[in-house]
Amino acid sequence: MTRPHTIAFAMDPARTEGVITPPLLDRLARSCTIVDPTPLRSFTQGQAPEVLRRTEILVTGWGCPAIGRRILETAPNLKLVAHAAGTVKGFLSPDVLEAGITVTHAAEANAIPVAEFTLAAILFANKHVFRFRDLYRADRNRSRTFPLTAQPVGNFRRTIGIIGASRIGRRVIELLEPFHFRVLLHDPYVDARGAAALGAESVSLDELMRLSDVVSIHAPALPSTQGMIARHHLALMRDGTTLINTARGIIVDQQALIDELRTGRIDAIIDVTYPEVPEESSPLYDLPNVFLTPHIAGAIGNEREMLGEFIVEEIERFVEGLPLRSAIMPAALETMA
Template identity: 85%
Template sequence: MDPTRTEGVLTPELLNRLEQLCTILAPNPLRSFSQGSGPDVLRQAEILITGWGCPAIGRDILELAPKLKLIAHAAGTVKGFLSPDVLDAGITVTHAAEANAVPVAEFTLAAIIFANKQVFRLRDIYCSDRNRNRTFPLTSQPVGNFKRTIGIVGASRIGRRVIDLLEPFDFRIVLHDPYVSAREAAALGAESVSLDGLMRLSDVVSIHAPALPSTQGMIDRRHLALMRDGATLINTARGIIVNQDDLIDELRTGRIDAIIDVTYPEVPEASSALYDLPNVFLTPHIAGAIGNERERLGEFIVEEIERFVRGLPLRSAITASALETMA
């Protein structure tokens, strides 16, 4: 893992827990599998903890690690670096995506509540005027969270967690996921609808679908045009799921708002309108685990390793079929 991106994941306390079960060959993250101490460590390793910035692991790396039994990824998705060859070789893989889902869902809940209250718009007007002459009349407008309709695109682990967090509120929750039946959606606490239906019905549309070839650009100009005037689009999933040019065009009309944590490309060009549009709240991919939230990732992975060493079932083992459709 990249030490500069994973600071705080494995605290001294968590490393001490690992030492009760395992021999830690290298307490500091490897920067390379093929250079320095990498090859020697891999020759001995039975468990490999990975994280953000991990180099690709394929057949060539497996040849350097003849004893490897478990890869425990102390972050979210493994798709960026893990070859299917690893699972084909019988190596168990687990990840901390469940732990990373917690702060994303919390961020989304806060975004939904703030969007319906028009918090950002009212803040801007208040700070611009430095009085309440314009904001006070707006508080009598149809803003707020009572009986709003929230559309969830994708019953992923994050999407499901968001639905759970929304349960105590007076919301109507609609869900679009082609792999979830109406009965399954009802069991989650949502109504199953088409994507078009969700875009029409929702006061807030929150995206939680995985980035797959089938989902790239799945929300385009036509879908955005279906959104209600004054509705908000939230994206904490992947920027590539929304056609960004179409989104900017729609946002320029001022008809809808957006809270965007992910974009495509990952960092928009300096000239992008997303930085300047008053109806856009843009954040630098911070919905996932940052700061002290990273320790939750390390804690989850240490618990997974404890289960593995003791022969217990893992909570988040990845199968070959799941690798194809996961985020």
């Protein structure tokens, strides 16, 4: 009988609660030998070196220590890094992929709640839900809200601009399909035919900003995308339109966005900022045309189990010698989110 693969874990338990649930741990135990069920938070302290020496599959998550060339020496039998979260770029060195170790991640699963959050944001934005709420709360009657219901608000035949045909961007486009929307897409790596196959029209960034009722950002945070949404792009947005950002705050010129929002001309639904937590004095907390959330679009609460389930399935496929669904290719690492 072939010896089962050995498996260990590296993540911060406080940040990853609910990802690898007891039933999922039981599933792993049926296909692998668990070296130690307690997640490693350091690769150098205590029993960590011995655990790593015996490990062939390392399940990582939020709070995982950096994995680079030095760790590869400590874990000579390592064959698979399975990241039960989205991006691996914050902790994984390219050395790992170059050493021939397979790396997979749960970004596909994490895309689901982000896309659902975005769909809800789009529908609420076009319906001006937050403005209606604020007026109703302030007046305690319908003297101002009722006349607004006859104004051109709503979701029928609106134009939605998607920036970035990422996993999340593509899934958002899929979710928009049942609605009466015109969907525009800006992605330098997707041509007109590719956009049409996704159900969108390929346009320039300027066109997208000018034509859209709602602009939703789904580009990765790369050196080439930092500040990509600049002051002149925001100025192209028509009065009453909405910017949604569930990607990364650094993609948008933050001061330019604040300046534009201060005019009251556009609205914003913002789940990410730069810096990630705005200063206490930031206008983003108080502007009435801003709906600010603390980076909750991705998997939180019981949604985290989707990440764990996806990674357990990937590990089962690896053990059975089947192709992985989300294996990361070395060439793709630089352009990934």
